[in-house]
Amino acid sequence: MIQVxxxxxxxxxxxxxxxIRADEKLLExxxxxxxxxxxxxxxxxxxxxxxxxxxxxRCGTIWACRSLDFHLYPGEIxxxxxxxxxxKSTMVKCLYFDEEATSGEMTLSVCPGDGxxxxxxxxxxxxxxxxxxxxxxxxxxxxxxxxxSSSGNVAEKLFAASQFHVGRVRRRAAELLERVEIxxxxxxxxxxxxxxxxxxRVQISRALANDPPILLLDEVTTGLDLSVQxxxxxxxxxxxxxxxxxxxxxxxDLGVIRMLADRTMVMRHGAxxxxxxxxxxxxxxxxxxxxxxxxxxL
Amino acid sequence: xxxxxxxxxxPWMNRPAAAYNFAFLDEGSKREIRRKTLKxxxxxxxxxPFASRELPIARGWGTGGLQLTLSLLxxxxxxxxxxxxxxxxxxxxxxxxLIAETSGAATTEDTAKATLIQSRHRxxxxxxxxxxxxxxxxxxxxxxxxxxxxxxxxRRKHAEMDYSAMWLALYEGIVRWGDITLGxxxxxxVHGRYIMAPTPIPRWDNEKLHQAEHxxxxxxxxxxxxxxxxxxxxxxxxxxxDYRFRKESFDGKACRHCGSTDTxxxxxxxxxxxxxxxxxxxTAFCRKRRGEELP
Numbered sequence: 001m002i003q004v005x006x007x008x009x010x011x012x013x014x015x016x017x018x019x020i021r022a023d024e025k026l027l028e029x030x031x032x033x034x035x036x037x038x039x040x041x042x043x044x045x046x047x048x049x050x051x052x053x054x055x056x057x058r059c060g061t062i063w064a065c066r067s068l069d070f071h072l073y074p075g076e077i078x079x080x081x082x083x084x085x086x087x088k089s090t091m092v093k094c095l096y097f098d099e100e101a102t103s104g105e106m107t108l109s110v111c112p113g114d115g116x117x118x119x120x121x122x123x124x125x126x127x128x129x130x131x132x133x134x135x136x137x138x139x140x141x142x143x144x145x146x147x148x149s150s151s152g153n154v155a156e157k158l159f160a161a162s163q164f165h166v167g168r169v170r171r172r173a174a175e176l177l178e179r180v181e182i183x184x185x186x187x188x189x190x191x192x193x194x195x196x197x198x199x200x201r202v203q204i205s206r207a208l209a210n211d212p213p214i215l216l217l218d219e220v221t222t223g224l225d226l227s228v229q230x231x232x233x234x235x236x237x238x239x240x241x242x243x244x245x246x247x248x249x250x251x252x253d254l255g256v257i258r259m260l261a262d263r264t265m266v267m268r269h270g271a272x273x274x275x276x277x278x279x280x281x282x283x284x285x286x287x288x289x290x291x292x293x294x295x296x297x298l
Numbered sequence: 299x300x301x302x303x304x305x306x307x308x309p310w311m312n313r314p315a316a317a318y319n320f321a322f323l324d325e326g327s328k329r330e331i332r333r334k335t336l337k338x339x340x341x342x343x344x345x346x347p348f349a350s351r352e353l354p355i356a357r358g359w360g361t362g363g364l365q366l367t368l369s370l371l372x373x374x375x376x377x378x379x380x381x382x383x384x385x386x387x388x389x390x391x392x393x394x395x396l397i398a399e400t401s402g403a404a405t406t407e408d409t410a411k412a413t414l415i416q417s418r419h420r421x422x423x424x425x426x427x428x429x430x431x432x433x434x435x436x437x438x439x440x441x442x443x444x445x446x447x448x449x450x451x452x453r454r455k456h457a458e459m460d461y462s463a464m465w466l467a468l469y470e471g472i473v474r475w476g477d478i479t480l481g482x483x484x485x486x487x488v489h490g491r492y493i494m495a496p497t498p499i500p501r502w503d504n505e506k507l508h509q510a511e512h513x514x515x516x517x518x519x520x521x522x523x524x525x526x527x528x529x530x531x532x533x534x535x536x537x538x539x540d541y542r543f544r545k546e547s548f549d550g551k552a553c554r555h556c557g558s559t560d561t562x563x564x565x566x567x568x569x570x571x572x573x574x575x576x577x578x579x580x581t582a583f584c585r586k587r588r589g590e591e592l593p
Contacts, residue, residue, distance in 0.1 A: 122458055123459070126460060155466065156462045156466045159469070164465070166540050166541050188473050
């Protein structure tokens with residue numbers, strides 16, 4: 001095994017840090033729409049009116065996201081709540097380019113020259129995925145290579161950012177895994193041998209590998225038991241505090257949203273029905289669906 | 299188009315060669331293969347799909363290389379065929395005879411005299427010249443196959459230059475075994491763009507592709523791909539800054555026939571004494587060095 005020596009501050013500060021301004025929107029999304037199916041004349045104005053489901057009764061097209069508008073400031077945590085099938089996961093997958101959005105605009109203040117990133121070339125999208133965003137999936141099998149070493153999982157992101165010095169890559173991987181409380185003695189074990197909570201933490205360290213300004217968390221604590229959930233949530237909070245990373249936290253669990261999010265938006269049938277400060281949403285919900293959601297909280 | 303007729307030692311083989319087109323393949327097939335070859339030369343390291351033809355040998359036995367050779371062959375060419383360094387293995391002999399009988403082209407074992415060299419898993423020790431073409435047979439043209447099973451996804455990875463999975467495979471070897479563990483078929487970066495499988499040549503031969511004077515063509519008959527390294531192209535093995543690519547070492551060993559210490563050696567057992575001995579893998583080069591006249 002290769003020895004991991006104490007980490008030295010030899011990493012360069014990413015170029016985009018100079019371009020971040022606290023009072024400027026880091027991420028802005030306008031009219032994000034994702035449609036599965038051809039659509040028809042009766043459902044082609046998706047933003048109008050309340051729907052009873054995201055499926056068009058006439059042509060059967062699923063409108064997973066209907067013209068979503070939102071933004072994210074640096075270091076802010078935006079919560080997204082809603083029931084299963086409300087389009088939350090599709091939304092973050094579109095932001096991470098896992099799914100191709102049907103239409104809409106997405107701009108990042110750290111790469112102003114690119115314009116609408118949803119229309120960018122796949123090379124450019126790859127750059128954004130590898131350098132400017134990190135993603136943590138609900139199912140660790142989507143985000144990790146289960147049979148490769150954990151350090152390798154983190155290292156893969158660093159290779160994508162053209163770092164080809166094994167010693168430095170390992171030091172960085174050790175630093176990140178230590179940050180998420182994976183014992184260094186186990187850094188070369190495959191995540192397949194880890195518990196669910198540990199796998200989620202490996203995913204988080206992989207997502208943080210290139211110091212991205214934005215982290216996308218899709219139902220990270222779903223399926224974990226309560227004490228493990230609490231540790232993962234603590235970790236996310238401390239990452240925000242120490243690294244100042246902005247996050248979009250998707251969850252159907254209002255407890256998670258209450259604990260993490262500064263602002264919250266409520267989604268239903270592919271549209272945003274209400275958004276505002278988290279306290280405001282939870283204490284004084286305006287929309288009938290939000291009221292239902294808050295009142296069904298145990 | 300011209301018919302070739304040569305005397306074969308086995309009389310039943312002496313049917314009129316005119317039954318075949320020159321160099322076995324029909325002109326349309328040869329033209330298609332040449333066109334794909336030109337495309338491959340224009341995009342170094344890129345795998346060009348082609349319609350692999352049926353041949354009288356089975357797919358996976360050198361049909362890719364053979365189709366390239368047959369499509370390039372002219373009446374004045376001198377052909378050499380090698381199989382892992384040997385001119386006289388069954389496979390090399392069969393392919394050489396097929397080429398000679400269907401085209402009438404001259405054959406040789408002398409690397410320097412050949413204009414067209416078809417090889418399996420070795421590049422000759424003698425440096426090739428600008429007027430020579432090396433054709434390599436390819437079992438698996440896709441270097442990313444060991445990390446990605448889907449052809450669709452490997453193509454996309456090549457298109458986007460997304461090679462982190464390949465680097466991860468190298469890294470895993472270092473984590474597990476302390477060093478890069480890839481042997482033959484060591485992946486190379488061609489002119490800073492495509493990662494390419496150099497075919498299972500030993501790492502010893504990789505440097506012979508880098509900034510070479512000659513053209514190297516790669517044909518995969520079963521996998522239906524052609525790719526190329528044109529002359530004066532950068533061919534750099536993948537390596538980390540602190541774990542470098544290393545070729546095989548034969549320190550303290552020498553060829554038992556010619557005494558060579560600067561060639562790729564095969565390990566074998568001396569039948570009389572039972573001892574491990576070494577000999578040149580490139581038999582033609584070894585014989586030439588000993589002063590033998592090559593046919």
